[in-house]
Structures are given as C-alpha cells and as structure tokens.
Amino acid sequence: MATQNxxxxxxxxxxxxxxLEIENASVGFAMDRGDAQxxxxxxxxxxxxxxLGVVGESGSGKxxxxxxxxxxxxxxxxxxxxxxxxPPEGGDPVVVNDLNKExxxxxxxxxxxxxxxxxMDSFNPTLTVGDxxxxxxxxxxxxVPEGMExxxxxxxxxxxxxxxxxxxxxxxxxGGMTQRALIALSLILDPDVLVMDEPTAALDLLMQQSxxxxxxxxxxxYDLTVVIVxxxxxxxxxxxxxxxxxYAFELLELGPVSxxxxxxxxxxxxxxxNSIPDIDADLDEMGSIEGTSPDPLNVPEGCSYHPRCPxxxxxxxxxxxxLFDVPGEEGHGAACFYIDEARETIPLxxxxxx
Amino acid sequence: MSSNxxxxxxxxxxxxxLDVHFGGNxxxxxxxxxxxxxxxxxxxxxxxDIGENxxxxxxxxxxxxxxxxxxxxxxxxxxxxxxxxxxGQDIWKTELEEGDIPYKRIRKSLQMVHQDAGNSxxxxxxxxxxxxxxxxxxxxxxxxxxxxxxVHRMLETVGLTPSxxxxxxxxxxxxGGEAQRTVxxxxxxxxxDLILADEAVSALDVSLRVNLMDQLLELQExxxxxxxxxxxxxxxxxxxxxxxxxxxxxxxxxxxVEIGPVEEIIHNPxxxxxxxxxxxxxxxSRINDPIEDPPVRSIDVPDPENPPSGCRFHTRCPEAREFCxxxxxxxxxxxxxxERHETACYYAHDREEYWNTQPLPDESDVGEDADATRGAAx
Ligand code: SF4
Ligand code: SF4
Numbered sequence: 010m011a012t013q014n015x016x017x018x019x020x021x022x023x024x025x026x027x028x029l030e031i032e033n034a035s036v037g038f039a040m041d042r043g044d045a046q047x048x049x050x051x052x053x054x055x056x057x058x059x060x061l062g063v064v065g066e067s068g069s070g071k072x073x074x075x076x077x078x079x080x081x082x083x084x085x086x087x088x089x090x091x092x093x094x095x096p097p098e099g100g101d102p103v104v105v106n107d108l109n110k111e112x113x114x115x116x117x118x119x120x121x122x123x124x125x126x127x128x129m130d131s132f133n134p135t136l137t138v139g140d141x142x143x144x145x146x147x148x149x150x151x152x153v154p155e156g157m158e159x160x161x162x163x164x165x166x167x168x169x170x171x172x173x174x175x176x177x178x179x180x181x182x183x184g185g186m187t188q189r190a191l192i193a194l195s196l197i198l199d200p201d202v203l204v205m206d207e208p209t210a211a212l213d214l215l216m217q218q219s220x221x222x223x224x225x226x227x228x229x230x231y232d233l234t235v236v237i238v239x240x241x242x243x244x245x246x247x248x249x250x251x252x253x254x255x256y257a258f259e260l261l262e263l264g265p266v267s268x269x270x271x272x273x274x275x276x277x278x279x280x281x282x283n284s285i286p287d288i289d290a291d292l293d294e295m296g297s298i299e300g301t302s303p304d305p306l307n308v309p310e311g312c313s314y315h316p317r318c319p320x321x322x323x324x325x326x327x328x329x330x331x332l333f334d335v336p337g338e339e340g341h342g343a344a345c346f347y348i349d350e351a352r353e354t355i356p357l358x359x360x361x362x363x
Numbered sequence: 364m365s366s367n368x369x370x371x372x373x374x375x376x377x378x379x380x381l382d383v384h385f386g387g388n389x390x391x392x393x394x395x396x397x398x399x400x401x402x403x404x405x406x407x408x409x410x411x412d413i414g415e416n417x418x419x420x421x422x423x424x425x426x427x428x429x430x431x432x433x434x435x436x437x438x439x440x441x442x443x444x445x446x447x448x449x450x451g452q453d454i455w456k457t458e459l460e461e462g463d464i465p466y467k468r469i470r471k472s473l474q475m476v477h478q479d480a481g482n483s484x485x486x487x488x489x490x491x492x493x494x495x496x497x498x499x500x501x502x503x504x505x506x507x508x509x510x511x512x513x514v515h516r517m518l519e520t521v522g523l524t525p526s527x528x529x530x531x532x533x534x535x536x537x538x539g540g541e542a543q544r545t546v547x548x549x550x551x552x553x554x555x556d557l558i559l560a561d562e563a564v565s566a567l568d569v570s571l572r573v574n575l576m577d578q579l580l581e582l583q584e585x586x587x588x589x590x591x592x593x594x595x596x597x598x599x600x601x602x603x604x605x606x607x608x609x610x611x612x613x614x615x616x617x618x619x620v621e622i623g624p625v626e627e628i629i630h631n632p633x634x635x636x637x638x639x640x641x642x643x644x645x646x647x648s649r650i651n652d653p654i655e656d657p658p659v660r661s662i663d664v665p666d667p668e669n670p671p672s673g674c675r676f677h678t679r680c681p682e683a684r685e686f687c688x689x690x691x692x693x694x695x696x697x698x699x700x701x702e703r704h705e706t707a708c709y710y711a712h713d714r715e716e717y718w719n720t721q722p723l724p725d726e727s728d729v730g731e732d733a734d735a736t737r738g739a740a741x
Contacts, residue, residue, distance in 0.1 A: 066568040168662055184425075185663060213424040213595050214643040219662040222654045241569055246650040270650050282647065284570040286598040288629065289646030292605050297574030301538060 018331035020052035021263055021342035027095060028202055028234045029055035034077045034090035038305075045305035047086065048073040049258040055202070055234060057097065060225075062245035062266070063238040065255030068302045074255065075206045075238045079121050080106045080113060094120060097201055119149060122195035126207040131191055132179035138190050139175035145197055156197060163193035166230070167223050185216035189223070196231060206238045221248050243285050246270055251340070254278050257303045257313035260332065264341030272352060274335040274343035276318045279355040294358040312345070320350055367610070367622050367694070367703055368410035373451040375556055375589055376413040376436060381406055382444030383431050403667045405431040407617035408445070413557060413589050418609030420592045420600035422640065426667050427614040429593050433559045436591065437473035449473070471501050474550040478562040481542035484534040490518075491530040494549050501553045517548045520585070521578045540571050544578065551582050557589045564599055572599065580606050597644040601629050610703065613637045616667060616675040619694060623704030631700070633711035635680045660725060674708070677723065682710040685720035
C-alpha cells in the first residue's frame with residue numbers, strides 16, 4: 010500500500026479566495042479481494058471563479074475526488090479528511106462532510122451541483138424535461154413560475170429551443186441535447202460551484218467542444234466556479250485556468266494550465282502529454298507510456314509511478330515524495346523528488362505557442 | 364486514373380453507388396412509388412474503392428452512417444441499392460450463386476473488429492480456446508501444434524508477452540487494451556484481405572492509444588492487409604491512416620462529403636464540415652488561444668429520418684447559400700488539389716451559380732432546425 014502518512018506535504022498554498030477546500034481527502038472501499046484505497050490523502054483548494062481541470066486515466070481516483078466535493082461517495086466507500094465550502098456572501102464556512110442528510114440534500118444543487126457522464130441516466134424516462142425542472146424547484150422550496158423563467162433562459166443559453174425541450178421526454182432528444190439540458194438543470198438553483206465528471210465523454214467531438222465553449226460562457230454569465238474531471242487533458246486544457254493531474258489515487262501535479270502544459274514537472278505528466286494523439290504534432294513524435302496504471306489493491310510502495318518512470322531511483326522505491334514547489338509560476342507543485350532532472354531529461358515532443 | 368472510385372482496374376473492394384436504407388415501408392409498392400417518411404438513409408449513394416494494402420479512415424459524427432457503410436462493405440449489412448464487389452465479384456450475388464471466388468472465401472477475407480471487443484470473447488474459455496476454433500475452421504491445413512505456434516507468435520506481435528501466460532488466461536484477466544488486442548489477433552489469424560475496425564482505440568486510456576495504433580499498423584504491414592478504420596476522432600484517424608499513407612473519408616448524413624490523402628484533409632480541408640470537425644480537435648499547441656465559436660450555424664445534427672434538401676449540410680453550414688438548399692453537390696476534385704482529394708461542396712468548388720444566390724441567414728436562435736432525434740444509423 011502507498012504510504013498513508015499525514016506528515017507528507019500534500020498541498021500547494023497560494024494566496025487565493027477559495028470557494029472549496031479539500032484537506033487530506035481519502036476514500037476507502039472494502040472489495041472482495043481486500044481493502045482498497047481509491048483516493049489517497051488529496052488536498053486541493055478550488056479558487057472562486059476558476060475552471061479547474063482534474064485529469065486522470067481510468068483508475069486514477071479522479072471521480073472519487075469529484076464525488077468527495079459533494080460528499081457523495083457511494084456505499085460502502087467512506088470519506089475521511091475535510092471538505093469545506095466558503096459561501097460567497099461571507100458567513101460561516103460549511104464543512105460538507107459534517108452535514109446531515111437533510112442539510113446535504115439542500116446543499117447539493119443550491120451550493121454545488123454535479124453533472125455526470127451519460128445524461129440519459131440522470132433523467133427519469135417517464136418525466137418530461139420540464140417536470141425535472143419543476144420537481145427540483147419544488148424540492149428546494151423555490152418559486153416555480155419564477156424558476157421556470159430561469160429554466161428557459163438557461164436552456165436558450167445552451168442553444169436549446171426551450172418550449173420544445175421542456176415538453177420533451179429525455180429519449181426524444183439527442184445525446185448532445187440531453188447533456189445540455191442536464192447542464193441547464195444543474196444551474197437552476199444558481200449554485201456557486203458546478204462539478205462535472207466526464208460531462209461530454211459519450212458525445213461527438215464537435216458537440217463536446219461546443220459544450221465546452223458554452224460552459225465558458227455560462228461560467229462568465231452566472232459567476233460560476235467549475236471543476237471538470239476528464240481523462241483527456243487536451244480536451245479541457247483550453248478552458249481551464251489550472252490543472253490537477255491524478256495518478257494512482259493521488260494528486261501528482263497541480264498548477265496554472267499554461268505552465269503545466271508548456272513545461273510540466275512530473276515525469277508522468279510529461280509522458281502523458283507526449284502520448285496524446287495530437288492533430289498538430291508530427292506523426293513520428295507520438296508514443297505511449299509503457300505499462301499500466303496500478304490496481305487499487307496493489308499500489309506500489311514509495312512513489313506510485315516508479316515502476317513506469319524512466320528516471321526512477323532507489324529513493325523513489327522507498328519514499329513517497331511530497332508535493333514539492335516547482336520553480337517557475339507560483340502555485341505549481343509536483344510530487345516528484347527529481348523535478349529538475351525530469352524537465353531536463355524527458356523532452357516534450359510538442360511545443361506550445363505562446 | 365487514380366480517383367477514389369471507379370478507376371479502370373478492379374480494386375480489392377469496390378463500393379458502387381451503395382444505399383443502405385432502414386425502416387419505413389419496404390413492400391414492393393412502396394419501392395415502386397418511392398419511400399415514405401420514417402426511412403433512414405444511413406448510406407445514400409456512396410462509391411469508394413479500397414485497394415490492396417490500403418488504409419482508409421471513415422470519420423463522422425454518430426448517425427452519419429459510417430458504421431453502416433463499413434458493415435455493408437464487408438458483407439455484414441445488406442445494401443438496399445448499389446453493389447459491393449470483392450475482386451470484381453458482387454459479394455451479395457455470390458451468396459446466392461457461385462462465383463469464381465466461393466462465398467465462404469469472401470466471408471473469411473472480410474473481417475471486423477468491434478468497438479466493445481472484450482464482449483466478443485467467450486468468458487468461459489481461455490484466450491487460446493477463444494482463438495482456436497476460428498483457426499480450425501478457416502485454416503484446416505494446420506494441425507494443433509501449428510495452430511498453437513501461430514497463436515503464440517501473434518500474441519507476441521501485439522505485445523501480449525509472455526504468450527504462454529496470455530494464451531492460458533481467461534478474458535476477465537485481461538485489461539481493456541489487452542482484450543482489444545486479442546480480438547485483433549483473432550481476426551488477423553484468418554489472414555483476411557480487409558479488416559474493418561470500429562472505434563478500435565477510443566475506449567482506451569489516452570496514454571495507451573498510440574501504442575495500440577502502432578501495433579495495428581505493424582500487423583497491417585506484416586500481413587499486407589487493407590484496413591478501414593471507423594472513428595469519430597480526427598486525431599486518431601489521422602494517426603492510423605497517416606502512418607500508412609492512407610486516406611480519410613469524411614461522412615455526413617449518409618454521404619462521403621470529402622475524401623483524400625491524410626495530410627491533405629488535415630492541412631488543406633475544403634469542405635466546411637471537415638473544417639468544423641478539425642475545429643473540434645484542438646491540438647495542445649493551441650491551448651493558450653481562447654476557444655472560438657463553433658464554425659457551424661447549429662450544433663445539432665438534423666434528424667436522419669428527415670435529412671435537409673439539397674446539400675445535407677446546409678442547415679449547419681456557415682457558407683451555405685440559397686443554391687445549396689436545392690442542389691445536391693457531388694464529390695469532385697479540383698486541378699489545384701492533390702491527387703485523389705475530392706469534395707462535395709459548391710463553395711469549395713467556387714461555383715458561379717452558388718455565388719449568385721443569397722447567403723442563408725445566421726440562425727442565432729438555434730434549435731429551430733429539424734428535430735434532432737437520436738440517430739438510428741450508427
Ligand atoms: S519520485 Fe522518482 S519515480 Fe516518482 S516520478 Fe519522480 S523520479 Fe519518477
Ligand atoms: S454545398 Fe453549400 S451548404 Fe453544402 S457544404 Fe458547400 S457551401 Fe455548405
């Protein structure tokens with residue numbers, strides 16, 4: 010098992026107005042084959058008004074991190090650590106994972122909303138899209154006629170014909186339309202934070218990119234903070250302010266997007282960037298990362314990336330690196346003992362134009 | 364002549380004016396008096412030649428008919444019009460009457476690797492036992508020892524080493540990528556002439572894709588097999604077809620709207636739809652640029668049951684003019700383009716009649732377009 014020591018420095022501090030603070034979040038699961046740690050001691054601040062991209066491949070723990078933000082880990086998983094929400098109007102911070110069931114029910118949608126992949130499954134097939142808006146408003150004691158006005162605005166914002174969509178059943182809409190309707194629904198109670206877990210993964214690229222563009226507009230219009238979780242770094246990089254890279258249930262790198270893409274510090278991030286089939290890169294310059302992500306029951310000791318890392322050393326096998334400050338922009342951190350060496354010896358194959 | 368279809372010598376596979384229409388009424392009377400509403404023209408008048416050792420990537424959004432076209436090409440979907448000829452022989456006629464090449468031989472020559480490859484393996488059999496029956500059936504000249512040897516060699520080629528270990532595993536003991544490679548091996552073992560791979564890499568983690576694509580290409584070269592890759596992702600299509608010096612064909616609502624050599628499609632696209640697909644595939648080098656507005660007048664695909672008149676892209680096309688609503692452009696090349704680059708667009712071909720009509724209004728109030736019900740074609 011990877012080390013669970015709480016002394017390990019796992020956060021990067023920058024002076025910022027945080028809407029959400031996640032401290033030492035861990036999630037454990039009992040599996041048939043033993044106990045699994047599917048989120049391991051992650052700390053991250055979400056800055057008010059930013060788009061934070063959380064990037065990771067399958068089995069990286071990225072969805073667990075998203076679920077932790079709303080304390081919505083499925084049973085029998087258990088969340089430890091602390092998730093704190095700071096209301097924009099000031100007032101007392103809310104410790105999300107101390108809320109009781111009823112408080113949590115209100116908190117979700119009103120404060121933090123979540124959109125997941127596969128909108129179809131988030132809708133009840135026997136209700137119209139309009140019914141979903143009304144029910145949500147009613148369940149939270151909001152004024153329905155007033156709320157439905159907002160619903161129309163939101164639907165128009167995501168390029169949907171409000172009249173038609175409100176009267177439709179989910180199956181009468183295309184995948185791209187349902188997903189946009191779900192985004193509109195998630196904003197109906199004017200939340201402060203929108204957490205999206207692979208919100209567009211099942212859609213065509215033209216629709217995915219269009220939705221990201223809409224999202225950037227919604228964010229500006231409604232003063233949102235957005236967290237987007239995805240397996241595809243290239244996809245979210247353009248709308249994100251910062252990126253968090255997850256691997257083996259830990260946070261490996263965090264930083265401002267431009268620097269993180271132009272010159273990442275962690276060997277994994279560097280290799281990941283090199284492996285992305287990129288439309289602008291030379292065909293011969295792309296390659297894959299050898300090996301596969303670790304099994305949750307069998308995360309390597311020391312630095313969890315060491316079996317795949319081209320510059321791993323003795324120390325990496327035995328010790329789990331802190332999240333060290335990376336020379337350069339403020340707020341850039343990477344969990345690697347040999348940041349300088351990584352930057353010198355693992356060349357990036359694509360150049361980012363300034 | 365070296366166009367994309369209809370040159371003189373018979374290629375490996377020739378698709379000629381192919382239609383696959385679904386649903387609606389297909390009784391004799393309806394066929395005589397034209398089809399009713401409710402028919403989805405998943406493939407509508409497509410012609411395409413696939414040569415020996417040729418690689419083509421079919422690209423388009425869901426519902427564009429790319430999977431249906433692919434299946435019709437390899438004999439898994441019966442066309443409602445047009446022909447598919449394998450080395451000169453109509454594959455659907457051969458099913459009924461004997462041709463020079465027996466039907467059984469054609470079936471073996473045209474193979475498919477599905478998207479959900481893992482599910483096509485029998486969970487109760489080892490990998491070897493999953494691969495062995497097809498070999499036994501199609502390669503009866505081999506004995507068990509030879510079959511075993513061949514299976515092991517192929518597993519090693521795609522990186523499933525040690526092959527002894529992999530051959531004796533069960534499907535649930537494989538990762539997604541390993542299952543995908545096993546299925547590819549299964550189809551390669553038959554030494555087919557053409558393999559259709561439907562979204563073979565998009566289910567994999569990004570960091571593993573290039574590796575799988577390289578292995579596919581290695582096999583392609585080793586066996587001199589032709590490949591048709593179906594993908595919704597331009598970057599993957601470019602990688603696969605580009606490394607093999609192949610072509611990309613872009614489909615929209617049942618038609619090929621642009622086709623040509625890979626780098627030509629990527630760096631010199633002519634059709635507005637191809638340009639919009641490329642817009643959606645932003646490279647990392649551009650991350651510091653803000654995302655521009657989508658280069659389409661509507662982001663939703665029209666209802667395939669009720670495709671727009673004239674050029675089918677006119678409801679979304681940023682260049683559309685009145686002329687496009689009534690006339691249906693054909694694939695054509697232009698002297699200044701690379702050989703084999705063809706597109707079906709009046710704007711791209713700078714047609715005078717097109718310029719003489721008014722541009723279509725910008726539908727800022729989107730959603731006004733035809734119902735975008737879920738596509739049935741893909
Ligand atoms: S700590 Fe060691 S093994 Fe881990 S990423 Fe850095 S160099 Fe590689
Ligand atoms: S023919 Fe007209 S509508 Fe069709 S793609 Fe060209 S410009 Fe657009």
